[in-house]
Amino acid sequence: MNDNIDYTVGSALKKEKKKKKEVPVAEAQTSPFTALNGLSNLQQRLIAGILGGLFIIGSVCWNEWSFFALFFGITLLSMMEFYKLIIQDNKRPNRIPGLIIGMMIFTLVFLIQKNILSSKSFFLIPPLMCLLFIHELYINKKKPISNVAFTIIGLMYVAIPFSLLIVAAFSTGTYSYQIILGSLLLLWASDSGAYFSGKTFGKTKLFERVSPKKTWEGSVGGAVLSMGVAVGLSYYFTDLALWKWLVLSGIIVVVGSYGDLVESSFKRSLKLKDSGSLIPGHGGFLDRFDGLLLAAPFIAAFLVMVGEY
Numbered sequence: 001m002n003d004n005i006d007y008t009v010g011s012a013l014k015k016e017k018k019k020k021k022e023v024p025v026a027e028a029q030t031s032p033f034t035a036l037n038g039l040s041n042l043q044q045r046l047i048a049g050i051l052g053g054l055f056i057i058g059s060v061c062w063n064e065w066s067f068f069a070l071f072f073g074i075t076l077l078s079m080m081e082f083y084k085l086i087i088q089d090n091k092r093p094n095r096i097p098g099l100i101i102g103m104m105i106f107t108l109v110f111l112i113q114k115n116i117l118s119s120k121s122f123f124l125i126p127p128l129m130c131l132l133f134i135h136e137l138y139i140n141k142k143k144p145i146s147n148v149a150f151t152i153i154g155l156m157y158v159a160i161p162f163s164l165l166i167v168a169a170f171s172t173g174t175y176s177y178q179i180i181l182g183s184l185l186l187l188w189a190s191d192s193g194a195y196f197s198g199k200t201f202g203k204t205k206l207f208e209r210v211s212p213k214k215t216w217e218g219s220v221g222g223a224v225l226s227m228g229v230a231v232g233l234s235y236y237f238t239d240l241a242l243w244k245w246l247v248l249s250g251i252i253v254v255v256g257s258y259g260d261l262v263e264s265s266f267k268r269s270l271k272l273k274d275s276g277s278l279i280p281g282h283g284g285f286l287d288r289f290d291g292l293l294l295a296a297p298f299i300a301a302f303l304v305m306v307g308e309y
Contacts, residue, residue: 052288053188057181064175068110068166075106075162078285078293082154085286088270092143093150097135101128102159109163113170129155158286161293164300171303178237182245183299186252187291189229190222194257197221206257211264223253244306251298252291259294263287 059070079102083095105125111117132151136144169180198218206214230249234242263286286293 049188056184060181060184061177064114064169067169067175067177067180071162071165072103072106074285074289075159076103078162078289079154079158081284081286082158085266085270085272086150086154088272091150092141092147093154094132094135094139094147095151097132098151098154101131102155104128105155105159106163106166109166113166114175158293161296165292165296168296168300168303171300172239176239178233178239179303182233182237182240183248183252183292183295185229185233186226186245186249187256187295190226190249190253190256191291192222193225194218194222197224207261210261210268214261219253219257222257223249226253240303244303247302248299251302252295255295255298256291259291262294263290 056070059066076099079099080095083093083098086093087095105128108117108121108124108128112119112121129152132148136148141147165180165183168183169175169177171179194214195218198213198215198221201217201221202213202215204216205212206216206219226249227246230245231242234240234245237245240248
């Protein structure tokens with residue numbers, strides 16, 4: 001009888017010790033942002049947005065090199081997220097070569113805009129992309145056309161738009177933090193206006209098949225706030241005239257909204273809510289910069305085309 005009691009007690013103690021040992025393992029696997037887990041999504045969004053916004057603003061305003069370092073990191077992390085999405089869709093892009101070539105293109109464009117390299121160096125970009133075809137011959141993977149195609153899509157969707165943002169930054173002849181910071185403020189105003197007005201007044205679906213929560217009321221609210229910010233920017237950021245800020249606002253509201261919808265369609269096809277989880281309340285870097293990715297080529301084209309007008 002006593003032996004049975006001792007055995008039962010001993011088993012219970014062993015189970016208790018096993019439970020205690022499992023706790024640190026679970027803690028070790030938690031996110032560095034665990035402190036925000038108890039907060040609502042809106043609270044996480046606000047805290048991460050404020051801290052991230054301050055870091056971005058400081059880097060953009062400091063000088064062109066801190067701007068380069070900031071967007072080098074954003075471009076790299078965004079490309080990593082994009083290739084991860086592609087891999088989850090059972091595709092096999094050449095991720096490492098794609099990342100290397102993407103960052104080389106980004107760096108090359110910056111050095112050209114800084115006049116460290118000649119503008120003739122732009123002709124190095126096509127050969128860099130052609131290296132992907134040669135690389136594919138040596139890795140002996142199935143579906144080489146698909147592999148190369150999805151690798152190039154990563155360059156076209158992430159690396160080249162962010163590279164064109166550099167062109168926009170130097171469109172006045174020298175680095176203008178005002179253009180980059182102003183574009184970001186317009187984007188944030190559009191996102192914030194759309195978020196809050198959509199939550200408050202949203203009824204009419206904008207593009208229900210792709211993004212069921214987005215509404216026309218939210219889009220109008222985002223446009224109004226963005227246009228208001230554009231007018232305010234023209235008083236303090238004099239590198240661009242008022243009409244140019246208004247055009248940039250229009251580009252960001254319209255094309256940026258499409259950028260959001262495009263990324264939503266990617267995630268929806270994979271049944272994912274977010275592209276990543278690095279930014280609490282926001283998801284991943286693609287979630288945060290999806291509007292800018294599609295808007296950046298239009299912003300650069302507009303600023304270069306109008307020049308001194």
